[in-house]
Structure formats: C-alpha cells, structure tokens
Amino acid sequence: AQSVTQPDIHITVSEGASLELRCNYSYGATPYLFWYVQSPGQGLQLLLKYFSGDTLVQGIKGFEAEFKRSQSSFNLRKPSVHWSDAAEYFCAVGDPSNTGKLIFGQGTTLQVKP
C-alpha cells in the first residue's frame, strides 16, 4: 500500500541550530515528492517539490530536501532555523500520472527555542 511516514511527531530545536525532518515513503514507482508547511490556522504552503532530475532540491525560506531512492526517503533540511519556522511540516507523495491527488504523512510539529 502507498504510504508516507514521518517518524518524528514533535521536534524542538534551538534558534540558529540545524534542522532535519525525516520522511519515508512506500510507493510502487518513483513518486512526485513534496514538503508543505502549515502555520497555525493557515493553509498549506509549498516549500519544495521533486519530480525528476537533481536529487537535491532547493525550496523557499532556505529549505532543501534530498531524494534518496535507495532509502525511499525525502528528508527536509535547513542549516539555521529561525523562530518563524515554528509550524507543522507535511511530507507528501503524488502519482507520476500527475493528478493533484496526494498522500500526506502525519506531520511533524517543529518548536523553536529562543
């Protein structure tokens, strides 16, 4: 069955520290991969996406993610976290037939300590 796993429900990091949020997926083929961020009471904002090509993807707000086919992973990273990064982060996969039907992980809540 197709699924997305975000192993960490909550993560707390200090402002200025580096961040890595994990995402693993189970899919029949190489899917399209996404990271979204959701601030409290807000909708989803796309941080970055991978469809093909370079496996290291740059996104907005200084985020990047690396697709590792052998590990079925698409981890999100940021070298230095800002207090405004506190939010919930969702990893998602999409079908290569390219509809907007996505499968989301449970989400990781990021807290940033001053």
Next chain:
Amino acid sequence: NAGVMQNPRHLVRRRGQEARLRCSPMKGHSHVYWYRQLPEEGLKFMVYLQKENIIDESGMPKERFSAEFPKEGPSILRIQQVVRGDSAAYFCASSPGEGARKLFFGSGTQLSVL
C-alpha cells in the same frame, strides 16, 4: 490573482444539521481537490472534480458526503446530518490541469460539530 478561496473559515453545526463548504479555485483553474484533516493527522484526499464532473471520489465517505463543481460558481462540499466525527479542517486545492505541478491550497474551513 487571488488564491484559492474557501468560505466560511469556521463553521459550527449541531449534530444532524447540514454543512456546506465552498471553494472558489484560482482564476483559470478547472480542477478542484478536497482534502480532510482530522485532529492530529495529515490531510486525506477525498474527491477530485473537474467542471461538472467527478473524476475520483475514492476518498469520500459512502454516506452523507457529496461534492459538486458546477459550470458556474464555486465547488461545494456538502455534508448531510453531521456527526461529531465530521469535525475537521477541510481543505480545497485547485490546479489548471497540470496536476500536482501547479497545485495550490486554500486556507481551509474548520468545521466544528456540537
């Protein structure tokens, strides 16, 4: 160009009432997707519509839920005889037909059933 507009932002209903959630896609977008986010969970796909057609309703509960996207006007997600378990955030996303390559989410409607 306004984004995906959902209204109302918050909707309170008593058990047994009907809930109508509206989604106006971005200008030029003819594809609409509805997702539901239960508390402490990620988003789950419900239904995919194009103008006047339901393309994929594999995520819709079999009873009480329906969706439409008429030729004119917004897409409507309708929940009849709401129960407490319907309390959730409902998100709409729209696309110009390029699937997840150009998928934009609205800010959601928070449904609370008393």
